[in-house]
Amino acid sequence: MAAASGWIARPMTGFDTETTGVDVDRDRIVTAALVRRSAGPGPAGPSSQVSAWLLDPGIPVPAAATAVHGIDSATAREQGRAPGAAVEEIATALVAALRRGEPLVAYNAAYDLTLLDAELARHGRASLEERLGSPVAPVLDPLVLDRAVDPYRPGKRRLGDLCAHYGISTGSLHSADADVLATLDVLAAIVAAHPELGETDLPALHAMQVDAHRRWAESFNDWRARKGLVGDGATTHWPMRSVQPVAARSAG
Structure with a gap:
């Protein structure tokens, strides 16, 4: 098999969070990780450098969230970092990767990146775009890419589902x-x-995902309307939407 070439064979940085819930405006980061993969698939295989954070979110961690990621309120409170300082470190590392020209890889990026920006605003810190002086790009989102290349495949598309599908x-x-x-x-x-x-x-790949996600979100929201479903639908913004600055709720 020939070695991979192009951007997939060059360094990239992945990002993920585990949180108190799914509301990007109100919920908080409990853990976060950045993984810099120094090379893509090839004879020597990839090499990964992991940076991880455990935060004290400043609010109780609901039992439902603990059931997902295993971190309870006591652990977060006793072992977690002050959230303002931690999100500053996370944002600094993320922006540094983008400034190195590395794509940022995030599964369901619109959730994690918007949540991080909301946390930065909560603690009076500059947004990702303000730090970069430009929109957050390029971002690669396997969820968006998978929907774009295989839109009619039945079944769910959670991370575990895609892992199973792609072996x-x-x-x-x-x-x-x-x-x-x-x-x-x-x-x-x-x-x-x-x-x-x-x-x-x-x-071009970033721009393709912007369009692909918007089309998917509009179609999904139309389906919800036809079904008479209430509540928030899918945001059409990708890889993130803007957040409104809010007063800091805990010291950073």
Whole structure:
């Protein structure tokens, strides 16, 4: 098998969070991980450098969230970092990767990146876009890419579902570092199955995902309306939406 080439063979940085819930405006980060993969698939295999954070979110961790990621309120309170300082470190590392020209890889990026920006606003810190001086890009989202290249495949598309579909062996998901490693492996598998993605330059691939996600979200929201479903639908913004600054609720 020929060694991979193009952007998939160059360094990239993956990002994931585990949180108190799914509301990006109100919930908080409990754990986060950045994984810098120094090379794509090839004879020597990839090399990964992991940075991880445990935060004290400043609010109770609901039992339902603990059941997912294993961190309870006592552990977060006793062992977690002050959230303002921690999200500053996370944002600094993430922006540094983008400034190095590395794509940012995140599964369901619109959730994790928007939540991080909301945390930064909560603690009076500059947003990702303010730090970069430009929109957050390029971002690669295996969820968006998988929907784009295989839109009619039945079944769910959670990270574990895509790992199973693409034959990715995983340990226990739902820790931030394990989820990032799995996300990077899924991205490589999608590109191997659809080589045209690896042949597309990163700015064009980012723009393609913006359009693909918007089309999917509009279609999904239309389906919800036809079913008479209430509540928030899918955001059409990708890889993130803007958040409103809010007063800091805990010292950083």
